[in-house]
Amino acid sequence: MSVMKDRDYGTPGVETGRTVTVEIDGRRHDVPEGVSVMRAAALAGTDIPKLCATDSLNAFGSCRLCLVEIEGRKGTPASCTTPVEAGMKIATQTERLERIRRGVMELYISDHPLDCLTCGANGDCELQDRAGEVGLREVRYGYEGEGHLDAEKDTSNPYFTFDPAKCIVCSRCVRACEEVQGTFALTIEDRGFDSKVSASAGEAFIDSECVSCGACVQACPTATLTENTILGHGQPNRSVITTCAYCGVGCSFRAELQGDEVVRMTPHKDGGANEGHSCVKGRFAWGYATHADRILSPMIRETTNAPWREVSWDEAISYAAERLKAIQTEHGTGAIGGITSSRCTNEEVYAVQKMVRAAFHNNNVDTCARVCHSPTGYGLKNTFGTSAGTQDFKSVAKADVILVVGANPTDAHPVFASRMKRRLRQGAKLIVIDPRRIDLVRSPHVEAAHHLPLRPGTNVAVINAIAHTIVTEGLVDEAFVAERCETPSFDRWKEFIALAENSPEALEDVTGVPAEDIRAAARLYATGGNGAIYYGLGVTEHSQGSSMVMGLANLAMATGNIGREGVGVNPLRGQNNVQGSCDMGSFPHELPGYRHISDAAVRGEFEAHWQASLDPEPGLRIPNMFAAALDGSFRGLFVQGEDIAQSDPNTLHVSAALQAMECVIVQDLFLNETAAFAHVFFPGTSFLEKDGTFTNAERRINRVRPIKPPLQGMHEWETVARLARAMGYEMGWPDGAAIMDEIAALTPTFAGVSFEKLDSGKSIQWPCNDATPDGTPVMHASGFVRGKGQFMLTRYVPTEEKTNRRYPLILTTGRILSQYNVGAQTRRTKNSMWHGEDVLEIHSHDADIRGISDGDLVSLGSRIGATTIRAVISDRMPQGVVYTTFHHPESGANVVTTELSDWATNCPEYKVTAVQVTLANMPSDWQMERRERRAEIEPAE
Numbered sequence: 001m002s003v004m005k006d007r008d009y010g011t012p013g014v015e016t017g018r019t020v021t022v023e024i025d026g027r028r029h030d031v032p033e034g035v036s037v038m039r040a041a042a043l044a045g046t047d048i049p050k051l052c053a054t055d056s057l058n059a060f061g062s063c064r065l066c067l068v069e070i071e072g073r074k075g076t077p078a079s080c081t082t083p084v085e086a087g088m089k090i091a092t093q094t095e096r097l098e099r100i101r102r103g104v105m106e107l108y109i110s111d112h113p114l115d116c117l118t119c120g121a122n123g124d125c126e127l128q129d130r131a132g133e134v135g136l137r138e139v140r141y142g143y144e145g146e147g148h149l150d151a152e153k154d155t156s157n158p159y160f161t162f163d164p165a166k167c168i169v170c171s172r173c174v175r176a177c178e179e180v181q182g183t184f185a186l187t188i189e190d191r192g193f194d195s196k197v198s199a200s201a202g203e204a205f206i207d208s209e210c211v212s213c214g215a216c217v218q219a220c221p222t223a224t225l226t227e228n229t230i231l232g233h234g235q236p237n238r239s240v241i242t243t244c245a246y247c248g249v250g251c252s253f254r255a256e257l258q259g260d261e262v263v264r265m266t267p268h269k270d271g272g273a274n275e276g277h278s279c280v281k282g283r284f285a286w287g288y289a290t291h292a293d294r295i296l297s298p299m300i301r302e303t304t305n306a307p308w309r310e311v312s313w314d315e316a317i318s319y320a321a322e323r324l325k326a327i328q329t330e331h332g333t334g335a336i337g338g339i340t341s342s343r344c345t346n347e348e349v350y351a352v353q354k355m356v357r358a359a360f361h362n363n364n365v366d367t368c369a370r371v372c373h374s375p376t377g378y379g380l381k382n383t384f385g386t387s388a389g390t391q392d393f394k395s396v397a398k399a400d401v402i403l404v405v406g407a408n409p410t411d412a413h414p415v416f417a418s419r420m421k422r423r424l425r426q427g428a429k430l431i432v433i434d435p436r437r438i439d440l441v442r443s444p445h446v447e448a449a450h451h452l453p454l455r456p457g458t459n460v461a462v463i464n465a466i467a468h469t470i471v472t473e474g475l476v477d478e479a480f481v482a483e484r485c486e487t488p489s490f491d492r493w494k495e496f497i498a499l500a501e502n503s504p505e506a507l508e509d510v511t512g513v514p515a516e517d518i519r520a521a522a523r524l525y526a527t528g529g530n531g532a533i534y535y536g537l538g539v540t541e542h543s544q545g546s547s548m549v550m551g552l553a554n555l556a557m558a559t560g561n562i563g564r565e566g567v568g569v570n571p572l573r574g575q576n577n578v579q580g581s582c583d584m585g586s587f588p589h590e591l592p593g594y595r596h597i598s599d600a601a602v603r604g605e606f607e608a609h610w611q612a613s614l615d616p617e618p619g620l621r622i623p624n625m626f627a628a629a630l631d632g633s634f635r636g637l638f639v640q641g642e643d644i645a646q647s648d649p650n651t652l653h654v655s656a657a658l659q660a661m662e663c664v665i666v667q668d669l670f671l672n673e674t675a676a677f678a679h680v681f682f683p684g685t686s687f688l689e690k691d692g693t694f695t696n697a698e699r700r701i702n703r704v705r706p707i708k709p710p711l712q713g714m715h716e717w718e719t720v721a722r723l724a725r726a727m728g729y730e731m732g733w734p735d736g737a738a739i740m741d742e743i744a745a746l747t748p749t750f751a752g753v754s755f756e757k758l759d760s761g762k763s764i765q766w767p768c769n770d771a772t773p774d775g776t777p778v779m780h781a782s783g784f785v786r787g788k789g790q791f792m793l794t795r796y797v798p799t800e801e802k803t804n805r806r807y808p809l810i811l812t813t814g815r816i817l818s819q820y821n822v823g824a825q826t827r828r829t830k831n832s833m834w835h836g837e838d839v840l841e842i843h844s845h846d847a848d849i850r851g852i853s854d855g856d857l858v859s860l861g862s863r864i865g866a867t868t869i870r871a872v873i874s875d876r877m878p879q880g881v882v883y884t885t886f887h888h889p890e891s892g893a894n895v896v897t898t899e900l901s902d903w904a905t906n907c908p909e910y911k912v913t914a915v916q917v918t919l920a921n922m923p924s925d926w927q928m929e930r931r932e933r934r935a936e937i938e939p940a941e
């Protein structure tokens with residue numbers, strides 16, 4: 001057993017596609033043109049000693065350890081800052097170089113604590129390694145001189161410690177924060193001997209701009225910045241490459257372990273989505289996987305008032321099956337269904353939808369992706385022909401204009417945000433369409449060219465006004481449209497969008513955005529070079545979510561911004577496997593691969609493979625399940641890894657529907673809010689025990705590898721297969737790999753995917769089949785999946801949710817960096833130190849006229865319900881709009897949100913709720929009831 005380490009080539013690669021021939025230590029080598037001498041030598045197999053260089057950062061040339069001799073050049077140039085040239089003759093090992101390197105190391109060591117044997121980095125310290133490599137045997141200067149050995153530690157960050165006594169001032173941390181993360185939280189203060197690393201001008205890390213991404217810790221060659229887990233437990237002795245279980249970026253990590261315990265998560269350099277970077281959640285917030293709250297034994301109970309009873313797996317599964325069968329006998333086949341989770345693996349999701357279709361004999365399966373990105377599926381399928389984003393993340397490096405709509409990447413998709421900010425610092429232009437002044441609008445070295453702070457609910461009006469400008473000002477890419485798109489659909493759209501009612505001027509009062517700003521943004525997107533669109537739930541979670549997705553697709557087609565690197569239409573998926581859960585056939589009308597259940601040929605294929613007859617009628621969506629539960633016709637539900645009682649809109653309605661059911665089965669890590677209404681609890685597995693795949697927002701299929709067997713004794717897919725067997729249907733899979741083989745056999749876009757292939761190479765972006773065996777980073781390159789691109793009409797229809805004198809403000813909701821979704825995982829980590837409760841952000845004017853001060857408890861009430869929450873006065877909010885997150889069940893943001901939803905997909909309109917905010921001094925009735933209910937379930941809480 002050993003820890004796999006990423007090779008460090010010292011300086012970044014250069015992609016010219018050309019090579020030059022050089023001589024290194026007497027041997028000729030062909031090396032990439034433009035790389036440093038250091039990298040060329042490393043590629044040729046010779047590692048030149050270095051301290052300030054690492055290949056994730058631009059060369060800096062400060063430590064003077066990497067000196068070489070080059071024939072015909074004076075002195076000893078630094079190999080990290082010297083580019084190779086054809087014919088160069090380089091010596092990396094000479095007596096002179098050895099002498100100089102020893103001297104450099106001597107100076108470093110003379111001001112370094114000699115506590116290697118008890119140091120947290122012992123065995124993983126570049127300074128220690130270099131001292132050994134250069135043959136340092138003595139330090140002539142002694143250790144008595146002035147030094148930094150008594151510098152005070154900064155232990156303010158919950159995840160890492162800064163011990164300046166060990167700092168060699170190589171600036172790797174400062175540069176990592178700037179170049180990799182883009183936060184600029186660190187500086188080198190003072191000069192010469194006094195120079196030292198400092199977080200935001202002398203503040204403690206925790207009080208600084210630091211977002212705890214850990215890039216500096218990873219870059220540090222000494223023990224100065226070290227993970228607390230390493231300080232506490234020591235170095236790992238084995239590692240497993242796996243995938244983060246949080247957001248849709250899908251970062252790859254090396255889980256570094258001592259036995260079966262994680263001691264560090266190191267972002268994997270070969271991870272296609274993250275290329276060695278991460279955010280605070282993936283790198284540090286994995287402690288929930290072994291949290292004491294985790295349920296490890298199956299449980300059952302007759303009624304939701306009864307106490308839970310721990311039982312064996314056999315008893316739990318047969319109890320669940322008997323209850324479900326009894327419901328079907330009494331109320332019909334369609335009286336039960338299932339909900340899949342975008343947090344589970346493709347294999348686990350596939351198993352649930354197959355169970356519903358083949359063992360429950362209906363299509364009552366839906367997914368939590370319904371409440372986030374179902375409009376993406378609908379909108380992109382209708383326009384482009386496939387329900388997925390068009391690019392890989394890397395593509396943003398070729399974008400010239402980046403349009404961010406209804407997304408807050410620095411909080412919700414941080415690693416992609418770092419990539420995006422890197423491109424923006426290089427000069428790409430940014431347009432932000434969002435009611436709030438999100439961080440991207442102005443952050444260190446990044447400033448949006450245009451921020452269009454639209455009124456929530458007017459997305460389609462804004463996108464129509466942008467398209468109107470492009471069409472009426474002659475900015476359409478006519479050649480692209482003529483070659484790649486359906487002419488009749490374009491003609492219809494062009495005529496519609498050119499109507500005066502779609503002009504920025506006509507819509508100014510509706511959107512609240514000055515017409516001239518919209519025109520300027522439209523001109524920039526259409527004429528600024530490669531235009532790339534990135535959008536989030538601020539696009540989809542509206543009554544016109546599908547229209548808005550189609551509006552974005554229309555815009556990309558009209559300007560020819562599709563089908564190559566640097567362009568495209570890209571949904572930023574919220575949860576880790578939103579894309580996968582949709583791909584796997586979780587919608588009631590679609591089998592895996594987005595093929596309609598009513599298509600007899602497709603159905604026949606599945607029936608033959610599954611040896612089951614399938615219902616040709618689409619089943620119930622989640623909101624229909626709730627409605628049917630309340631009218632008594634839907635009585636049994638299997639809920640996989642989703643907390644619908646917290647995450648779905650109109651909590652009181654959801655609770656009533658769940659309460660009305662006879663058998664609710666929850667499969668999860670913790671007794672979540674939904675479990676309060678459950679009769680059967682199947683304990684789930686954390687990502688550290690899963691053996692499967694997640695598909696990220698780029699369609700990238702990443703392996704999720706177990707570091708240990710399931711703590712509760714059974715893989716989640718296995719529980720589902722056993723429940724199906726108890727219902728009379730045999731799935732017969734021996735392992736997760738067999739499930740992927742079945743997915744590949746039945747899903748054309750996955751035809752070339754297998755665990756074996758993923759394990760022998762890297763991740764793969766679907767489609768992956770005979771035509772594209774290595775996957776497809778950029779879609780629609782030579783033609784749209786549907787043939788020709790289809791323009792769709794996107795008439796602006798105002799939402800039914802209106803403000804009035806009683807509810808004069810609009811509530812919109814979202815996420816923050818340190819927490820994730822309903823918080824089930826992140827609330828059980830030290831991340832809660834940054835966001836211990838949800839708060840209501842409110843503009844100072846709106847607060848003033850209500851007598852509200854920063855930190856006051858306020859009542860947040862809508863036509864649906866009311867809750868009590870703490871107010872924070874924020875200059876990010878426009879007047880008339882308030883904002884909150886839904887990470888904590890106590891705040892109950894979804895007690896307030898309505899059931900209005902997207903016209904095409906029923907995706908809830910989370911982003912627009914008319915509310916009133918008033919001072920309050922006690923919890924709402926709902927909160928009191930919840931507290932009582934939880935006290936019964938969890939007396940110890």
Ligand code: SF4
Nearest residue numbers: 177210211213214216
């Ligand atoms: S943890 Fe990240 S944000 Fe914080 S100082 Fe280090 S690199 Fe910068």
Ligand code: SF4
Nearest residue numbers: 167168170171173220
């Ligand atoms: S903290 Fe680490 S990375 Fe930063 S300057 Fe000191 S030794 Fe270098």
Ligand code: SF4
Nearest residue numbers: 244246247251279282
């Ligand atoms: S960006 Fe997303 S996938 Fe990457 S580490 Fe953070 S939470 Fe995980």
Ligand code: FES
Nearest residue numbers: 061063064066080
């Ligand atoms: S590694 Fe080249 S100067 Fe430090």
